Amino acid sequence: MSVPVTELTAIAESPAPPTLGGLAEPAPRGKRRRLRFVANGKAATGLAILGFFVLVGIVGPWIAPYDPSERSQDLVQPPSAAHWFGTTHLGQDVFSQVVVGARGVLIVGFFAGLVATALSVLIGVTAGYLGGLRGESLSALSNVFLVIPVLPLVIIVAAIIPDAGDLLIATIIGLTSWPWGARVLRAQTLSLRRREYVEAARASGERTWRVIGFEILPNLTPVIGAGFVGTVIYAVLTEITLAFIGVSQVSEWNWGEILFWAQSQQALARGAWWWFVPAGLAIALLGTSLALINFGIDEFVSPRLRGSGRTSVRTADGRRVRMKIGFTPVLEDTKERRQ
Numbered sequence: 001m002s003v004p005v006t007e008l009t010a011i012a013e014s015p016a017p018p019t020l021g022g023l024a025e026p027a028p029r030g031k032r033r034r035l036r037f038v039a040n041g042k043a044a045t046g047l048a049i050l051g052f053f054v055l056v057g058i059v060g061p062w063i064a065p066y067d068p069s070e071r072s073q074d075l076v077q078p079p080s081a082a083h084w085f086g087t088t089h090l091g092q093d094v095f096s097q098v099v100v101g102a103r104g105v106l107i108v109g110f111f112a113g114l115v116a117t118a119l120s121v122l123i124g125v126t127a128g129y130l131g132g133l134r135g136e137s138l139s140a141l142s143n144v145f146l147v148i149p150v151l152p153l154v155i156i157v158a159a160i161i162p163d164a165g166d167l168l169i170a171t172i173i174g175l176t177s178w179p180w181g182a183r184v185l186r187a188q189t190l191s192l193r194r195r196e197y198v199e200a201a202r203a204s205g206e207r208t209w210r211v212i213g214f215e216i217l218p219n220l221t222p223v224i225g226a227g228f229v230g231t232v233i234y235a236v237l238t239e240i241t242l243a244f245i246g247v248s249q250v251s252e253w254n255w256g257e258i259l260f261w262a263q264s265q266q267a268l269a270r271g272a273w274w275w276f277v278p279a280g281l282a283i284a285l286l287g288t289s290l291a292l293i294n295f296g297i298d299e300f301v302s303p304r305l306r307g308s309g310r311t312s313v314r315t316a317d318g319r320r321v322r323m324k325i326g327f328t329p330v331l332e333d334t335k336e337r338r339q
Contacts, residue, residue, distance in 0.1 A: 040299055042292045043293055043296025043297070045292050046289040046290065046293035046295075046296060047293060049286070049289035050286070050289040050290065050293065053102055053106065053286055053289070054106060056099060057105075057107075060099040060102050060103055064093075064095070065093065065095065066092075067096065068097040068100045069253075070093070071090045071092060072087065072092070072093075075087065075089060075090070075091050076089055078272075083095065085098060085278045086272065086275065088261060089265045094274060094275060094278060094279075095278070097257075097258050097279075098255065098258065098278050098279055101253045101254040101255050101258065101279070102282070104166050105236055105286070107166045107167070108166050108173070108236065109170075109233075109235045109236040111166075111167060111170035111171070111235075112170040112173040112232070112235035113174070113228045113231040115171060116175075116181065116228075116235075117178070117181065117227060117228045119175070119182070120178040120180075120181030120184075120224075121217075123138050124142075124181065124184070124186040125185050125186070125212060125217065125220065127139050127142075127182070128185065128186040128189025128190045128192075128193065129193050129211075131190075131193075138186075142178075142179040142182045142186075143179070145178070145179045146180070150172070150176045150238060151238065151242070153172060154169055154172050154238070154247070155247055157172055158242070158247045166239075169242070170239075173238055173239070174231075177234060178231075180227075184227065185220060189220070192216050192219055193216070198211060201214075222300065225297050226294055229290050229294045229297070230294065233291070233294075236283075236286065236287070236290075237287070239254065239256065240254065240259075241256065242256065243255075243259075244260050255279040255282055262275040262279075
């Protein structure tokens, strides 16, 4: 049965149905979803603190008022206008040491995180997708690297190579820190390789690298991000520990080096709190920022965690409903209930 053209024209030219309250329909939520991670309070706070440290690490050697190794006659002086964070037992400016030392800490943390994340993705996803003997071989390789002690290995390398710098130490940390992430990614890949969309991609003749790159890896992005942040935290703490125990070849100046000299010269017994408190606070703030980013990734991935801690929610019509502790409210439209 054919439909007259006049009726089709009338339907096409008919006005759109009125919206509720005469207001226009809301814009699509695609952009809001893209910015949901940044809108998270924990993630935004962590990114802001981390961005501050990255800026300090970039411009630190230029804005430092003194050479961190320069000596002066102001020995163990408290904070003042001339020395914002006081001085050491040799008259060195603590503020300059903290500012300049941020670069080495960030270089080691992020470079080790990149190396470990790349290896964990390559080995973990490949082992989970291939399965069989090849997958078990890669899994056994991960188990072997799990038992390698990182700290003694770095100490030995630093003792053998006198000029071991930040990049070499970061490479060693990254090469020995990937197994945990690889095991997690392998388990996630095993659960994804039999999904319908992956099977459909295989059935359509897609190559293996396209199936992994376009069907599996996008679903593993939050796990990869969380693993990267965790590795950065581990690398930063490892590098600071190495400097604190006296492996001075790790970096020319970093926060662990400041704490090493403060402890060896008994800064606490002297009452020179300014010698170790700024570096300790910098370490704590950097670790807090990375932890907040990790929490933000968890809440971005899990809807259950995303709503945790809220005492009230906003309904579609703009009303706020207070939630009871221990219960998840189910919001229904009052008009639909009346009908």
